[in-house]
Amino acid sequence: MIIELSIIVAKVVLVLFMVLNLAGIMGWFERKGSALIQNRIGANRASVFGFAGLGLVNTLLADPIKFLTKEDFIPPGGDKALHTLAPCLALFPALVTFAVIPFGDVLIIGQRVINLQVANINVGILYIFAFASLGVYGIVIGAWASNNKFSLLGGVRGAAQMISYEIAMGLSVIGILMIYETLELQAIVRGQGALLWGWLPAWGVVLQPIAFFLFFTAAVAEAKRIPFDLPEAESELAAGFHTEYSGGKFLMFFIAEFAEMVTAAALITTLFFGGWQVPYLISDGFHFPGGGTLLLPHLAVVFLQVGAFTFKVFFFAWLFILLRWTLPRFRYDQVMRLGWKMLLPLAFVNLMVTAVVIVALGT
């Protein structure tokens, strides 16, 4: 009993540690990456004993210290309690969603089989949608509590955008649920280990390419990243819903945005790119389709699987960042039109075609 509890606590601590660190590292990727894309050097002035580490020290040490020691300012006429609550409401769903994302297969220690997923509930993916729908509150409350028309405008736009794209996100995943015949994420990832025609891994993107593009677009919109960053449109609304936030609270919104990005990347990985699956790797080693095998000890397999998951999450988070600094921002009516008139019908069509194909193949 105590051992099981401590294993769960260890997994929770590990996952929280992983998400927060990945969010921080993505912050660094963003600053240095945006600098390289825009043909400049980026932040490199802060250094520890002369080591500036490509802006790493600046982003991960100097900036947090600056944020945490800034004056905490609540706008006059703003709601004090709600102003402080809003960043917490924004950060909570982004962190908690990771509880059902599997980051490895199983870890066998002696007699104990540990499922490398914090909580394997039988409604798997619905849990993620539930907490994504809670993400609206952070923006709306933050905008309202600032007593600022620009903030309110940003908040209302953001809420409308997030609600619209939640629908497209949910519908595009139903094809995946139909193919792997389960709601549980660990089972979906395990199902992606199957090989089609003996050599092609049955990843989600192979079986549902349209759903991948729909989900990717909807996830970028949910995370309020450019090209969908109407809620914080810098050139239009000062800073949108987080205009009146400074110091630690702004840092929480900032981390919440990157944590949401990491969670979206992890979701895309889990549903469409095989999660922790390495092609041709099963629990005792590599089994190549030509017939060759490469047997590996259990710990090496676990290491490879967790490493594959982390690499894929990094790749998609990097893709989000690249997208941000490449594309211009959508107008509000364009965002709404895309969500309701393009993504939603496409998701329905994808659903029907998937259903017809499944019934026709009889699997």
Add this chain to the structure above:
Amino acid sequence: MSVELIIFFFLSALLITCSLLVIFQRNAIHSALALVAALFIVAILFLTLNAPMLAVLQILVYAGAIMVIFLFVIMLLSPGTPERGRPLWWGFGSLAAALLALEFFAFFLPSQVTKGQGMGAQVAEGFGSPKMLAESLFTDFVLPFEIASILLLVAIIGTVVLAKREF
């Protein structure tokens, strides 16, 4: 004092506090947020009752969609100044509260308590899972399900017609 009982009392205390906050806050947005918190705690109580599907649906639909609509209405159409309390309402309110409390305690008379055997009903394996919900929804209850979806469709069409711009 099992762990479940301690968790239940803790969650119930939180839930009662949030519900009281909903009623007694001056600011309507604070009330709405307290209601969101109360619904979230109800979802956690569903979890302790071995119904994860219902818990997740509660958060997804009620706390995540309906309460957002409530919040928007309050934010964009709020009266501004909080209303003064009226003595007549206090009178009627106390009467209604007394009647409800009487009914509540009548439920716990000895004859009622012994009717429930043990701490919970016997449920089948896989109770509360999406599979069982889907099976009953699409076989036994398919007609109410379809009628409910038509009702929602009518509401959506009505909304679109009412909110349409005149070109």
